[in-house]
Every structure is written in C-alpha cells, then in structure tokens.
Amino acid sequence: MFDKEFILEIFTTIRKNKLRTFLTxxxxxxxxxMLIILLGSGKGLENGIKENFKGEAKNTIRVFGGxxxxxxxxxxNDRHIEFNNYDKKIITENxxxxxxxxxxxxxxxxxxxxxxxxxxxxxxxxxxxxxxxxEKIKLLEGRYINDWDIEHSQKVAVIxxxxxxxxxxxxxxxxxxxxxxxxxxxxxxxFSDDYAPENKKIYMPLATAQKIFLGGNKxxxxxxxxxxxxxxxxxxxxxSIKSKLAKRHNFSEKDERAVLIINSIEEFAxxxxxxxxxxxxxxxxxxxTIIAGIVGISNIMxxxxxxxxxxxxxxxxxxxTPASIVxxxxxxxxxxxxxxxxxxxLAGSTVLEIANGFMEASNTAQAAASEFDENMTIFKNPSVDxxxxxxxxxxxxxxxxxxxxxxxxxxxxxxxxxxxxxE
Amino acid sequence: MLRLxxxxxxxHMGSHDLHVLKGIDLxxxxxxxxxxxxxxxSGKSTMLNIVGLLDDYDSGxxxxxxxxxxxxxxxxxxxxxxxxxxxxxxSFNLISSKDALENVALPLFYRxxxxxxxxxxxxxxLELVGLADRAHHLPKELSGGQQQRVALARxxxxxxKIVLADExxxxxxxxxxxxxxxxxxxxxxxxxxxxxVTHEDDISKMTKKIIRLKDGLVDDIIIN
Numbered sequence: 001m002f003d004k005e006f007i008l009e010i011f012t013t014i015r016k017n018k019l020r021t022f023l024t025x026x027x028x029x030x031x032x033x034m035l036i037i038l039l040g041s042g043k044g045l046e047n048g049i050k051e052n053f054k055g056e057a058k059n060t061i062r063v064f065g066g067x068x069x070x071x072x073x074x075x076x077n078d079r080h081i082e083f084n085n086y087d088k089k090i091i092t093e094n095x096x097x098x099x100x101x102x103x104x105x106x107x108x109x110x111x112x113x114x115x116x117x118x119x120x121x122x123x124x125x126x127x128x129x130x131x132x133x134x135e136k137i138k139l140l141e142g143r144y145i146n147d148w149d150i151e152h153s154q155k156v157a158v159i160x161x162x163x164x165x166x167x168x169x170x171x172x173x174x175x176x177x178x179x180x181x182x183x184x185x186x187x188x189x190x191f192s193d194d195y196a197p198e199n200k201k202i203y204m205p206l207a208t209a210q211k212i213f214l215g216g217n218k219x220x221x222x223x224x225x226x227x228x229x230x231x232x233x234x235x236x237x238x239x240s241i242k243s244k245l246a247k248r249h250n251f252s253e254k255d256e257r258a259v260l261i262i263n264s265i266e267e268f269a270x271x272x273x274x275x276x277x278x279x280x281x282x283x284x285x286x287x288x289t290i291i292a293g294i295v296g297i298s299n300i301m302x303x304x305x306x307x308x309x310x311x312x313x314x315x316x317x318x319x320x321t322p323a324s325i326v327x328x329x330x331x332x333x334x335x336x337x338x339x340x341x342x343x344x345x346l347a348g349s350t351v352l353e354i355a356n357g358f359m360e361a362s363n364t365a366q367a368a369a370s371e372f373d374e375n376m377t378i379f380k381n382p383s384v385d386x387x388x389x390x391x392x393x394x395x396x397x398x399x400x401x402x403x404x405x406x407x408x409x410x411x412x413x414x415x416x417x418x419x420x421x422x423e
Numbered sequence: 424m425l426r427l428x429x430x431x432x433x434x435h436m437g438s439h440d441l442h443v444l445k446g447i448d449l450x451x452x453x454x455x456x457x458x459x460x461x462x463x464x465s466g467k468s469t470m471l472n473i474v475g476l477l478d479d480y481d482s483g484x485x486x487x488x489x490x491x492x493x494x495x496x497x498x499x500x501x502x503x504x505x506x507x508x509x510x511x512x513x514s515f516n517l518i519s520s521k522d523a524l525e526n527v528a529l530p531l532f533y534r535x536x537x538x539x540x541x542x543x544x545x546x547x548x549l550e551l552v553g554l555a556d557r558a559h560h561l562p563k564e565l566s567g568g569q570q571q572r573v574a575l576a577r578x579x580x581x582x583x584k585i586v587l588a589d590e591x592x593x594x595x596x597x598x599x600x601x602x603x604x605x606x607x608x609x610x611x612x613x614x615x616x617x618x619x620v621t622h623e624d625d626i627s628k629m630t631k632k633i634i635r636l637k638d639g640l641v642d643d644i645i646i647n
Binding site for chain 2: 005016310311315320321324
C-alpha cells in the first residue's frame, strides 16, 4: 500500500499546491493541537488534585471520638466517646493489614510557651513517631521524636516552623530549652506540614503530653495506613474498627456520629471517577474539533478530485485501475493529515511544556511568599504522556482515512469519457 | 486486429432512448492507418469510446485482438487498455504537475514497472518524437505541437496494439498539424496500427483509409 512510487507521486502534488495543502492541514493541526492542550490540561488537573491528596494514594484511615446520637443499652445519647491507650492497643492487635499507626493527644487549649524573653500561646500535641510518615511531615532541622523518647517519656519537643519563627526568629532552636506551661522541654527538631495550622504547634511524645497535661491515658485520634488493599477491603476494615469500638464503648454500630472515621480511599475513588468524567468530556470536545478538521480535509479533497477530474480520467484511460485512484486520493489525505497532525502535536506539547515551566516558577514563588505554606495547587505538571500521543496518532490516521474516503470513492467513480469530454 | 459486428449503442436521455450507433460493421487489420470521419452527431466519438474500452455497447460484438470485449469491469478494462491501447487526445491531456518524461512514463508506472526501467523506456520514446532535450520540461513550458508529441510518446511507450487518436490536430495550427500527422504516419510506417478520428478533410487524406460515418452507420469507405 505505502510504496515509494505513490508517496513520491503524492508529494509532487502536495508540493505543487502548497497553499491549498497548508489550508487543508491547518484545520487538522488545530484539532490535534486542541486535543493535546485539552488532554494535557486534564492531566494537569489530575496531577494537581493528586498532589493535594499527596501520599493518600496509600490508604489512610483516621478515627476520632464523637458524640453518640442513638441511645443504646440503657445509655443515653449525646455521650462523649473518648479514646485512650487501650483503644490504640485494641486496634493495633485486631486490625489486619496495618502498615503504620499512630495515636495523638491534642490539647484543646492554647498553652503559654516561653523562650527567654519571648512568649507565645501555642497548641500542643502528644504524638507517636509514625505521625511523620503518615502525615508526610517534613523535618527542616534536627531530628523527629523517636520510640525511645516515647518509652522514656522524654521532655523533648519538635516545633512547627511558624512556632519556631515566633520564638526564635532566624536563630536555630536545636538544643535550646523552652518552657511549655512552665515545664522545661529541649527542642530537638523543626518541622513543616502541608496543613498549615500544624506549623504553629509543638509536638512532644504522647506519654509526656498525657502526663504533663493531666490527660491520664487519653487519646484524641488514631490514624493508620493500610497496605495493598482494595476499596472494598478498606471498607470492611473500616467497619470492623467501628464494630470493635462500638463494643468497647457501648454504642450502636448504626450510630453515625459516635465515632468519626475518615477513609481516604473513598475520597480517592471519588476523585478518580471525577477525573475519568473530565477526561471523557475533554475527549468529546477534542474529537468534535477533529471532526471539524476531517470535514475540512474531506471538503477540500472533494474539490481536488473535481479539479483533477480530467487528470484522473487520463490516468484511467492510460491504465490506472479504480483501486490505484482510490489509493492516490486516500494516501494524499492520510499524508496531509499525519504531517499536519504531527505539527499540531508538537505545537501542543511545546505550549504545555512552556506553561509547565511558568507554573512551576510561580508555584515556587508563591510558596516562598506565602505565610502559610498552603501550597494548594489545582494545576500541576500538565503533560502529554506517550499514551495520549499514541492515541492522538491513531486518531490522526483514522481521520485521514475517513477524510479521504468519500473523495476517493468519488474519484474512483469518474468515467474517463466524461472526464475527457471537451468543455 | 479490431472488428465491429452490427454494433448498437443507445444513450438513455430521460424518457426516450437516443440511438447513436445503429449497427456498425467494421474491420481494421494490423498495420492499417485509418481515419474516421463524420459530422458531429454521426457517432464517431461514441464509436471511439467503445473501441477504446471507455464505454460499453448495447448489442452486437466487438473483437479486439481476437478477444470479444463485453461487459468488462473497470479493473479489467483498465488493465486491457494499458496493455493494448494507446490514446492521443485533442487537448493533449498531459498531467500538468509532471514533466515530459514522467508523463510518458506514466502508463508504465501503472503497469508496475520500476522507476529506472520506465524512465529509460520513456526517454527512448521521447527521442522517437524528437523531444529528448525537453524531457524535464513541464507541459506548460512546451508548445502545443510539442505537448502533442509528448502525448504521442505516452501513447506509444506501452507498445500498444492500436493507437487511438481523437482529433489529434484539433487544437493545433495547420503547419503543426501536418508535422504531427507526418510523425504519426512515420510511426505507422514502422507497423503500428493507428486510428485517427477527425473532421478535417486534409488530415484524413494523410491516412491510408477513410471511414465515413453518417447517422450512426458506416456511410462510405475510401482507400487513399
């Protein structure tokens, strides 16, 4: 089909009709350009949202105590459900597939904190070392709280970068002693979290916080990551956590508010569905644009066939078979489509790359300027991956064939006598 | 070489049929140089189209090279045309985007011959018509007479059994017309069967035999 002679033949025609070929190809180039821009933007949106879900690709389940809403086994409703170290133990021992788990105790009051003459009221949390992995906390200086600190109820603290600014300004706080509620703590590290309010907090070992703030063995919340599980399995685990807690705290398993369980996999699945819908939508728009391009090419090829009626008649008279005429027209359409489409593909990718460069620069600038390191991007790294490019290429070839089909059929039907009849 | 027996052709014009060829009997043997004459409406173009496998006939019989030609499909007709017939048209009908050599080589392209071979062969025939030095000129860079010579070379390059020329001098001035006819005549001298359709008496007189058509029938045959 794609023999050299025909290709040469077609390139001669194309060369002889540069403007016409350009105009024809432009509509397709534009269509593919739009396809790439749209799909690239879709990808950018997806990447942006995923970035905000960061780390949540791994399934995280968080459990908070709540208020009962159903009276159960003689107990009235509106009862506070509070967790303690025993809840952590129950979950750790009974729930399978747990990768990492932490419990934390958030003191609900603002606590006065001193460093030399500096003073601030800050939030304090007692935590487990695995908060670092599960919450993706970045350590800016020093070290994080470790298991040894927990076991020995050490009076050490890591402080959020905003809290550090308040107390130490530009100075390094590592090794310094601060007074939290008049109790001395040694600072061992500075952290940063994507969730900005955390950056104003002071973290200390869970057991230490429980002792100092008279929490007994109270816990505010428990969070865990689960390994290699499907959304269904995750849901099952969620239910079994709830049922364990219900049994222990004596509330109805039907009670929606007794404990609050946030399962990231559901959010993730929801967003996946959204992306799929957006993608389908984008493809629809892009294909609409390409169809306009195909109609353009088809239209012009029809004119070409009309214009070349005589030539086609001559070719037939000297022995061209209908099949070879079809091939001639079809190949011309395909070649124009592919070349124009590749130009559109290249232009689209270039624009995306440039946009990407700009966006990265502005993101960095924003992050630097922002008091709160929100870092909320809804657009990140828009790109065309090979799959999209490949799909676009297939769309191109198909559209070329489609565009050439009617004109080629028309050409094959040209009767030499009609074509050669003198006007 | 070519035999028509009681050939009829109708054109369907709306509700009534137009009877164009009303039973033509004709034989052209190998090596003949024949002109077909007739006023417009005499059926000469229709006959040429049928002889040239560009159109079908309704009844009778047409033998070309001893083969009965009847209801060929387009592909068969294309291949048969390529192998046995060469065409020369009134308005030359060279392909404007191709130079003289490529135009001459085109029938060989459709025969599936490789580029090198067909260009060599095309060059041979351009030499025959005296235009070897114009091989790489486009049609628009050639005079009418030169274009018709290229068309003649194209008709001959596939070594056809018969060359069919439809008003080959119709678009040329008198002097050039004579030159072309002399060239055609010299090709006939080498044994090629040639059929020329014309309405000009002086052109027909340069052939060896004149077949005069009138109202869809052979009216007269004159040997020059």
